[in-house]
Amino acid sequence: MLKTKDFLSDLATKCISKSKNLGATDVEVGLSNNISETLNFRNGKIEHFDRSETLSLGLTTYINKKKSNVSTSNLDQNNLILLIEKCIECTKISPEDKYVGLPDKKELENNKQDLDLYDDKELSNDFKQDYLKEIENEMFSFPKIKNSNGSSFSENKSNFIFANSNGFCDGYYTSSFSIFCEALAEEDGEMERDYEMSISRFYKDLENAKTIGKIAAEKACKRLGAKKIESGKMPVIFDKRVSKSLLSTFASAISGSSFVRGTSFLKEYLGKDIFSKEVNIIDDPLIERGLGSQAFDAEGVKNKKINVVKNGRFNELLLDTYNSKILNMTSNGRCGGTTNFYLENGNEDLKKIISEQKKAFFVTELIGRAGDITNGNYSVGASGIMIENGEFAYPVNEVTIASNLKYMFKNLIPCNDLDFKTSTNSPSIIIDGLTIAGK
Numbered sequence: 001m002l003k004t005k006d007f008l009s010d011l012a013t014k015c016i017s018k019s020k021n022l023g024a025t026d027v028e029v030g031l032s033n034n035i036s037e038t039l040n041f042r043n044g045k046i047e048h049f050d051r052s053e054t055l056s057l058g059l060t061t062y063i064n065k066k067k068s069n070v071s072t073s074n075l076d077q078n079n080l081i082l083l084i085e086k087c088i089e090c091t092k093i094s095p096e097d098k099y100v101g102l103p104d105k106k107e108l109e110n111n112k113q114d115l116d117l118y119d120d121k122e123l124s125n126d127f128k129q130d131y132l133k134e135i136e137n138e139m140f141s142f143p144k145i146k147n148s149n150g151s152s153f154s155e156n157k158s159n160f161i162f163a164n165s166n167g168f169c170d171g172y173y174t175s176s177f178s179i180f181c182e183a184l185a186e187e188d189g190e191m192e193r194d195y196e197m198s199i200s201r202f203y204k205d206l207e208n209a210k211t212i213g214k215i216a217a218e219k220a221c222k223r224l225g226a227k228k229i230e231s232g233k234m235p236v237i238f239d240k241r242v243s244k245s246l247l248s249t250f251a252s253a254i255s256g257s258s259f260v261r262g263t264s265f266l267k268e269y270l271g272k273d274i275f276s277k278e279v280n281i282i283d284d285p286l287i288e289r290g291l292g293s294q295a296f297d298a299e300g301v302k303n304k305k306i307n308v309v310k311n312g313r314f315n316e317l318l319l320d321t322y323n324s325k326i327l328n329m330t331s332n333g334r335c336g337g338t339t340n341f342y343l344e345n346g347n348e349d350l351k352k353i354i355s356e357q358k359k360a361f362f363v364t365e366l367i368g369r370a371g372d373i374t375n376g377n378y379s380v381g382a383s384g385i386m387i388e389n390g391e392f393a394y395p396v397n398e399v400t401i402a403s404n405l406k407y408m409f410k411n412l413i414p415c416n417d418l419d420f421k422t423s424t425n426s427p428s429i430i431i432d433g434l435t436i437a438g439k
Helices: 005-021 077-093 125-139 209-222 240-253 256-261 319-324 349-356 405-411
Strands: 025-042 045-063 068-070 145-162 170-188 190-200 234-240 281-284 307-309 341-343 359-367 377-388 390-405 412-413 429-437
Touching: 005 077, 005 125, 005 145, 025 125, 025 412, 045 077, 068 077, 077 377, 125 145, 125 170, 145 190, 145 209, 170 209, 170 390, 190 209, 234 341, 234 349, 240 341, 240 359, 240 390, 240 405, 256 319, 349 390, 359 390, 377 405, 390 405, 405 412
Parallel strands: 234 359
Antiparallel strands: 025 045, 025 145, 045 068, 145 170, 170 190, 234 429, 281 307, 281 341, 359 377, 377 390, 390 429, 412 429
């Protein structure tokens, strides 16, 4: 059973009081209690079951403009006292930094919204096993699926409290349920694999078991008979399952820390048009049941929906208190990074775009790290399907997509098939003129 809010709050308050008594001018404490269960299943049998329960504490102490932090999972009273004493001693010998410090009181969240992030339902192992069995039964109904690479059902419950010496002390419960299934298809001695997954805050919002098995099987079967292709430039369509990787790279490039260090290829582009006019990128922490939702950020700062990119213009960095001070800006509650980060739907229908392509590459999987945020260079392994004369022609593997992110962002056209399956989401996108390195 999770620790109560009162238990965590009381412990945080005692840590702040002890730290202040030992000379800290300011203190931050984060306490998290997490219970996680995962049932792994393969070929009709349980492979193994994991359960873990963690209770951890992170402490940051300040002495004027000096700062240090420690963490522990041993919350024995004597250990905590020793930990606090060591943290204070470390703070005393730390170098001064004029930008360190707590957020202003006026920036802290004092009217937390209930975002409906916790499902108190506890699922039995029998329920999870039956769910995974149904997935595999559907998957094996496809004749070309000869084996399962495993499926899993994970349930995660957590409670946390964040407190500081400015009087902030609050937190909330969260839950998540996730399903993963990977199918292995075989034909003429060739094997291919693909997967499907579903994640939600509430178990009733999970995808239907048969649907998960069907999609995993269909994707694996479509990869059979893959060919290598000649190198060249062509339009590339990124399926929505992989297009979100461009958003993740973009998020790294627009963090306050990357701008402070001067390591972002976009450091001179804030306030400028870097996408086409039809591109809008949102970060919204206040979506009910959202997988990235939060009532406040990791410093207790208020957060709200922001238009990171509006009509192609790059408007917002992801800022915490420390980096915003260095940049002479104001924190927008993004300590910890993005929340529910997504590219809005465009006007283009994916099927229509495919039908209009004489020759194009439809990407279904990316392999390895893609964009370099220091210079914008983009190079990544990929597999997918070749489009010829407006139709899917044959699967393709062992190619590399190469370009520069500035070019890709400016020429990116979003489709209208956005859905919210993770905390970072994008519709399918098409970018013309990318280099494909094949055989």
